[in-house]
Amino acid sequence: MDDRKKILAVDDEPQILRVLRHILNAHGYAVRAAQDGVSALEVFHEWRPDLVLTDLQMPEMDGLELCRKLRSMSEVPIVILSVRNEESTIVETLDAGADDYVTKPFGTNELLARLRSAFRRAPVKESDLIEAGAFEVDVSAHIAKLDGATLHLTPKEFDLLVCFLRNPDRVLTHSFLLQKVWGSYYAEQTDALRVLVGSLRKKIEPDPSSPQYIQTEPWIGYRFFA
């Protein structure tokens, strides 16, 4: 069995892809390549890489868009490799969910060290199937059931529920939830969080006005009991 870590490299220039493949292979990674965002997503679904290393400038779907798409469905580590070094681009990309940003031309050893770092802090492959109490959730398939009945949740509601199911009993602060569900923390979004909690309660609580699963901890956040 091949237990090498799997890296999906995305760049529109075949030459760069060749170089990357060579370097990464030489350091014990399994590599697959894609030349644009759309095909990158296809490979991602089919191959389930452990990390995505991508350029920004690409036809079909650029790196920023790819980043957002990936983040909406996965916590896979994403490292950007780009010639663009304007601060605004870097900020925008990191806020879109990228984990690191390396500018070309890149030092091979630094790139490898940054990849190791990205792998190190990657979430331990969380099981796709979560069962807790009457809940049953398949994360990658985006299916959530309560007492066997399918819940029809929007993407954000789904993310929020997963977040709760993975951290039961403990208080989850507003900022933690904002970060996990929205990807970054902006205090102004606490309104959106309240609304989201409200709509999730409507779908899972027998009596939303006296919640049994999602309890509010005033001033701090919310606490979930399965």
Add this chain to the structure above:
Amino acid sequence: MDDRKKILAVDDEPQILRVLRHILNAHGYAVRAAQDGVSALEVFHEWRPDLVLTDLQMPEMDGLELCRKLRSMSEVPIVILSVRNEESTIVETLDAGADDYVTKPFGTNELLARLRSAFRRAPVKESDLIEAGAFEVDVSAHIAKLDGATLHLTPKEFDLLVCFLRNPDRVLTHSFLLQKVWGSYYAEQTDALRVLVGSLRKKIEPDPSSPQYIQTEPWIGYRFFA
């Protein structure tokens, strides 16, 4: 309750620390500073920051050593901020467990974006358990139990209890408690402290009128016995 994220900034130049403190405060972080690795570790233990932002070159204990020490005891996110930009230094530092490496002079917005990114992928704060007598408190999960039964405490009551549990058997002055629970000392707040002690007693004392855990030391403060 202050739910700002706590950043420990470490640099031997006071001027840089001032700038960092200013920037980070302005963006909603709570900041504490240290000028060398040894005092950084002390602050870390006492304050439990959510992230450590450190320079490499420092007296007493340099950034690399600090990084290793921190990693041996915690998964706190570490971001390095250094003038040194040789690839070998970056590689060495990242491999010592740093999560990101930003070179000085730094773009403020990029630094902030990299901090957001580091926060985003930070693991759930490791639990910080205090057990004393019949009390069992997990500070980061905000769970407090007495004889196995969950206590339903408000944020200030919780903070006060933690304060007592961390300083058992000795007299805690009013001003000390005000400082710890309210974050600052205003003499007018002694009323609030009295009321708070009263409401905590109601929740933890078998007989609040003759307290066994929280004893008052007239003219001085309170003393807690687990």
Add this chain to the structure above:
DNA sequence: AAAGTTCTATAAAAATTTCACAAAAATCGG
């Protein structure tokens, strides 16, 4: 156009502070 998300306004709830007054503790003059 439909679905999802965010924003806004308002009412309700929760926590905190202030306040009044009785009880307890210390101070002080005798």
Add this chain to the structure above:
DNA sequence: CCGATTTTTGTGAAATTTTTATAGAACTTT
């Protein structure tokens, strides 16, 4: 040492502040 006086403490309840819930409008995305 003792009682009067002063200061501090405990406590209930009102007042204040802050946070939360929620409906519906506005905005975005698909």
